Amino acid sequence: MKQFIDFIPLLLFFIVYKLDPRMIDIAGHDFELGGIYSATKILIASSVVVYGALFVRQRKLEKSQWLTLLACLLFGGLTLAFHSxxxxxxxxxxxxxxxxxxxxxxxxxxxxxxxxxxxxxxxxxxxxxxxxxxxxxxxxxxxxxxxxxxxxxxxxxxxxxxxxxxxxxxxxxxxxxxxxxxxxxxxxxxxxxxxxxx
Structure with missing residues (x-):
């Protein structure tokens, strides 16, 4: 079960990456969906949600989960900040x-x-x-x-x-x-x- 939970952000990243880029409207705001940069945003957001929910439920995260989350935030954030x-x-x-x-x-x-x-x-x-x-x-x-x-x-x-x-x-x-x-x-x-x- 734990391995599946850890796999969710990566699976969502893959699905969004494979979509043809398009603009979608959410609450009056335009968002791009599809391609590497929107997939990176989904990866970051889903990692925060998944590991945040685990932390709330268990009152802790394993060291490997902390490392995965921090790496996702760091490398994903740099990817978006420098568009690289x-x-x-x-x-x-x-x-x-x-x-x-x-x-x-x-x-x-x-x-x-x-x-x-x-x-x-x-x-x-x-x-x-x-x-x-x-x-x-x-x-x-x-x-x-x-x-x-x-x-x-x-x-x-x-x-x-x-x-x-x-x-x-x-x-x-x-x-x-x-x-x-x-x-x-x-x-x-x-x-x-x-x-x-x-």
Missing amino acids: VTFLKWKAPVVNWLFALAFAGSHFIGDRVLVKRFMGHALTLPEPVWLRLNLAWVVFFLFCGAANLYVAFTFESFWVDFKVFGSLAMTVIFMVAQGIYLSRHLRDSDSSTPKPKD
């Missing part, structure tokens, strides 16, 4: 690389790596497995950032499609691979647990 899509193209790479930095930094700061802080309540794994899993997240975020940057500045006509569906596909593939990796270690853990005698 270049700023928005840097949003996904920078956010991904900041996540990579957070996961990498947790190897040196704190008593547990970041992935263990997120999943440790649900899984019991040997420490070397947690470390490898955390490093896998570092590599994943570095790769996602690089892929987004490459596509944004090399295949501009395909960039928004990749931002929405390419990033989603990479995440799904990584999660499936992580599940396969974890299932192997969970089976090893189960087989090493002594069975009760009858």
Whole structure:
């Protein structure tokens, strides 16, 4: 459910971006709908509404949600202020690389790596497995950032499609691979647990 909520602003951005630009009248004011700049406005507005509603409901936001919201406001705001899509193209790479930095930094700061802080309540794994899993997240975020940057500045006509569906596909593939990796270690853990005698 959380992943779907986080995806709403990006989906709205994609829909508005794909519309042919047109002027619409709302309460006597003309607004442009369609194209990158109106899509950026929708991205900012929907992010504020979605994360604002989450904050009101939960009385808090996760750090990743704060980072996503602030990046959206910063890079989206710069895109609109300077009327340059270049700023928005840097949003996904920078956010991904900041996540990579957070996961990498947790190897040196704190008593547990970041992935263990997120999943440790649900899984019991040997420490070397947690470390490898955390490093896998570092590599994943570095790769996602690089892929987004490459596509944004090399295949501009395909960039928004990749931002929405390419990033989603990479995440799904990584999660499936992580599940396969974890299932192997969970089976090893189960087989090493002594069975009760009858």
